[in-house]
Amino acid sequence: MNFDLTDEQKMIREMAKDFANEVIAPRAEEMEATGDYPYDIIDKMGETGMMGIPFPEEYGGSGGDWVGTHICIEEISRADVALGGLLDVTTSVVGQELLVFGTEEQKKKWLTPIAQGTEIGAFGLTEPDAGSDAASLRTTARLVGDEWILNGTKQFITNIGLKNASVVLVAAKTSKNMKGNVISTFIVPKDAPGFRLGKKYKKMSWHASATHEVVLEDCRIPVENLLGNPDRGFAQHLSVLETGRITIAAMAVGLAQACLDEALKYAKERTQFGKPIFSFQAVQFKLADMAVNIELARNQYLKAAWLKDQGRNHTFEAVAAKLFASEMVEKVASDAFHIHGGYGFMDEYPVSRYYKSAKILQIVEGTSEVQRMLIGRILKG
């Protein structure tokens, strides 16, 4: 067994770490406070090649692997987890679905700008009445002549509100069979007739991430914008969401590492009873547990990504990584806040932002209950 990163993966970690420290971290507080989308940072992320790490060079990527991709996402999320979320959707989910299921023409047209970061992708599965039970979606697609006509509302859609987000992959039902909805996936450009951005959500955190409703009212797209097998759209989504789970785990590890770094620094600086609070065993034990759990979560997401790179089954490993890391980060963020005492509640300390950012990682791309249901299915055999 070899736990060493390759030279390329080490280079990605260094590049992403420097970028996170120099470009994102100094702006993270301001981005959270103003809610302005950081277009200059997003453009620079594209220029450094972050959106295209796992894609072949012929489609604008750098021909790297999923371990490297996730190391990059961990480092970016350490500075701002919302930007990790941007990478999750555009690269791990949308870019990958286009790469795996797209025709040559679709890959050239839609994947290339996404891999280069000049355009950002969005993923439209969730609806007002279809969250965890995503297959019960109501959005419909009808083939009329040489166009698909889509009707429905998608909610909580990441990225599509960005001005450089060009496309959303929409899951819609085309018919019903004995098993339920037959779901297909469509490449829906933002400028398609009948496409409208709905409300922008007011959120507790992740303000650098754009979260909007998408409304499709007789939205017309060309017949060639069907992505993959028309009867297997849902399965296609689920297969890329498996990678999304590894990505959420990497984001959780990055955010948790930021919590530990801040808590450790504070514990060494803050003096009570004539000593730095780090010298109290109760504080040290919290920090020790944080460090152990972060490392376990890191090893788990790296294992899942490595198995994916080997083309091996990693369903359990990806679910376990997402479940463990997202639950871990909530506890780590809470402990980091606690170590700051009353100052943890004050916006001038980053742990206040980290605490607010952590909880949602247990919800996105499948709640902890959904992850446990998936593990239960695997255990059942």
Ligand SMILES: Cc1cc2nc3c(=O)[nH]c(=O)nc-3n(C[C@H](O)[C@H](O)[C@H](O)COP(=O)(O)OP(=O)(O)OC[C@H]3O[C@@H](n4cnc5c(N)ncnc54)[C@H](O)[C@@H]3O)c2cc1C
């Ligand atoms: C910031 C943000 C960004 C998002 N980005 C996207 C995006 O880009 N694209 C997209 O398609 N979606 C996106 N989502 C949606 C996200 O994936 C869903 O919110 C998530 O899957 C949960 O669905 P829900 O919110 O409808 O909760 P529900 O499914 O209504 O769940 C509510 C509660 O019930 C529990 N529950 C539900 N069913 C069961 C069950 N069978 N057994 C036990 N417990 C159960 C859940 O675990 C949860 O605790 C985003 C959400 C947020 C908040």
